[in-house]
Amino acid sequence: MNMDYDVIVIGSGIAGTLAAINAAKTKKVAVVRKGYGATALSSGAFDIAGRSGKRGRPFKGFTNLTEAIGNILENEQYHPYSILSMVFSGDRFSEFSSMIKTIGDQFFSDLASAGVRYEGSWVNNIIIPNQHGTFKVTSFCQSSMTSGNLTKLMGRSVLFLGFEKTAIHNKTRASFLSDILTNYGLVSFKDIIYTNLDFNSHGIKCNQHNFISLAGMMDNPEHAKKILSIIKQTLNGMEYDHAFLPPIMGISRYSDVSKMFGDYFGERVSEFLAPPSSAPGLRLQYALDKLLVQRGVKIIDGQVSSENSSDIIKTISISRKDGSSVSLSADSFVLATGKFISNGIVNNKVWHEAVFGLPVFIGTHAVKDSFPMNYLTDDPFDEQVLFSIGVKVDDSLRPVDADGRVVYKNLYAAGSVLSGYNYIYDKTGMGTAMVTGAKAGIFSAG
Numbered sequence: 001m002n003m004d005y006d007v008i009v010i011g012s013g014i015a016g017t018l019a020a021i022n023a024a025k026t027k028k029v030a031v032v033r034k035g036y037g038a039t040a041l042s043s044g045a046f047d048i049a050g051r052s053g054k055r056g057r058p059f060k061g062f063t064n065l066t067e068a069i070g071n072i073l074e075n076e077q078y079h080p081y082s083i084l085s086m087v088f089s090g091d092r093f094s095e096f097s098s099m100i101k102t103i104g105d106q107f108f109s110d111l112a113s114a115g116v117r118y119e120g121s122w123v124n125n126i127i128i129p130n131q132h133g134t135f136k137v138t139s140f141c142q143s144s145m146t147s148g149n150l151t152k153l154m155g156r157s158v159l160f161l162g163f164e165k166t167a168i169h170n171k172t173r174a175s176f177l178s179d180i181l182t183n184y185g186l187v188s189f190k191d192i193i194y195t196n197l198d199f200n201s202h203g204i205k206c207n208q209h210n211f212i213s214l215a216g217m218m219d220n221p222e223h224a225k226k227i228l229s230i231i232k233q234t235l236n237g238m239e240y241d242h243a244f245l246p247p248i249m250g251i252s253r254y255s256d257v258s259k260m261f262g263d264y265f266g267e268r269v270s271e272f273l274a275p276p277s278s279a280p281g282l283r284l285q286y287a288l289d290k291l292l293v294q295r296g297v298k299i300i301d302g303q304v305s306s307e308n309s310s311d312i313i314k315t316i317s318i319s320r321k322d323g324s325s326v327s328l329s330a331d332s333f334v335l336a337t338g339k340f341i342s343n344g345i346v347n348n349k350v351w352h353e354a355v356f357g358l359p360v361f362i363g364t365h366a367v368k369d370s371f372p373m374n375y376l377t378d379d380p381f382d383e384q385v386l387f388s389i390g391v392k393v394d395d396s397l398r399p400v401d402a403d404g405r406v407v408y409k410n411l412y413a414a415g416s417v418l419s420g421y422n423y424i425y426d427k428t429g430m431g432t433a434m435v436t437g438a439k440a441g442i443f444s445a446g
């Protein structure tokens with residue numbers, strides 16, 4: 001039978017994009033997506049690994065990245081990192097670390113060519129403040145943020161530029177950040193100060209409390225120049241070593257806008273992280289879309305469903321927004337549909353995977369019941385195991401059933417649709433999506 005594509009990838013977040021661009025090195029590939037998912041909503045920072053010690057409390061984070069990967073391979077047998085490392089016969093830790101680094105370095109170089117440069121380290125995690133007046137330990141983030149790595153600001157005067165009513169911008173939050181960093185023994189500042197930005201009184205009509213719409217305004221070169229000049233005026237004469245700005249340095253013109261700031265302020269000004277929806281997540285997603293186009297991957301908009309009765313998938317159905325539908329065939333498929341936010345994993349009477357109806361697991365436990373509270377506790381500092389629910393896979397990333405049998409011979413799964421890890425607790429969100437996506441693309445291309 002003549003197939004429409006060699007490989008069809010379902011989903012275009014980090015996992016789907018990595019799968020598609022890797023498969024597209026040798027195959028004809030399409031990505032089908034019903035929209036944007038967690039990747040576009042995320043902070044845009046890449047957590048590769050960041051927890052030390054065994055599961056349970058007290059939570060020990062902030063470790064160096066290599067130690068945290070070693071911890072996962074040693075203690076987390078169902079984590080996708082551990083599953084992918086099973087194929088190595090020698091030193092699993094060295095071989096897996098080298099594999100994820102090779103995939104990551106290539107991917108960050110691809111992202112830079114698509115206009116979003118990432119910086120960070122494969123050895124030590126970095127610490128970036130966020131809008132809530134707390135901080136995030138992560139491994140790589142967009143280049144307009146890295147000079148704000150708090151571990152480098154010991155003993156310095158730190159200034160937060162914000163807007164009245166946004167969380168970081170008040171005395172309590174600013175001192176809260178300072179206190180928790182000191183209490184964790186991470187960083188002590190000489191001073192922590194804050195000041196107001198006010199664009200409206202300078203004739204720029206905008207919603208100052210909505211960082212993403214401000215970032216969108218910066219995509220207009222005239223607005224960007226004006227906003228930069230207001231920031232210069234605000235900072236003029238102020239005493240500080242490093243100033244933090246909300247993430248407003250553009251979305252689709254991020255590369256130009258961040259360069260404009262860098263040319264003027266050097267490393268003295270950086271962006272802090274913001275919760276969803278944040279400009280950095282969208283910048284990342286737009287760069288992924290660019291990469292797909294650059295690599296000749298066809299992007300098809302629509303929601304995928306499948307009614308398959310054999311152990312090989314031949315076709316999928318795609319429903320479009322205009323009500324029409326189409327069937328497409330391929331030799332192999334990659335499922336990269338995400339978890340709850342993207343509806344990759346759903347709960348209607350029972351928990352299951354949404355496109356192929358695959359069973360879902362927490363560890364070895366096949367989850368059949370539907371009550372979410374069975375997998376959540378009311379202590380926010382506990383690990384919430386619901387977040388590790390997902391599809392279980394073999395070491396070629398093919399979904400398996402409760403007896404460990406491969407369900408479909410030509411289906412591979414990647415990213416947050418997988419079980420065995422909890423991105424919040426393990427701090428491996430983007431790292432897992434990236435490495436499983438790349439490997440699923442390679443496996444699907446044969």
Ligand SMILES: Cc1cc2nc3c(=O)[nH]c(=O)nc-3n(C[C@H](O)[C@H](O)[C@H](O)COP(=O)(O)OP(=O)(O)OC[C@H]3O[C@@H](n4cnc5c(N)ncnc54)[C@H](O)[C@@H]3O)c2cc1C
Pocket residue numbers: 010011012013014015016032033034035036037038039040041042043044045046047048276302303304305336337338339341342343344354355414415416417423427428429430431433
């Ligand atoms: C709010 C939030 C903040 C986060 N912050 C961080 C962070 O700071 N650092 C970090 O490392 N991780 C973070 N994470 C985790 C990280 O974002 C995810 O692990 C990662 O983005 C998952 O990527 P993915 O490609 O697996 O899924 P997604 O990005 O969710 O992509 C799923 C794709 O599948 C598509 N899809 C789903 N069902 C169908 C269907 N039936 N038909 C067609 N298409 C379909 C969706 O439209 C979407 O394109 C965060 C997650 C969330 C939710």
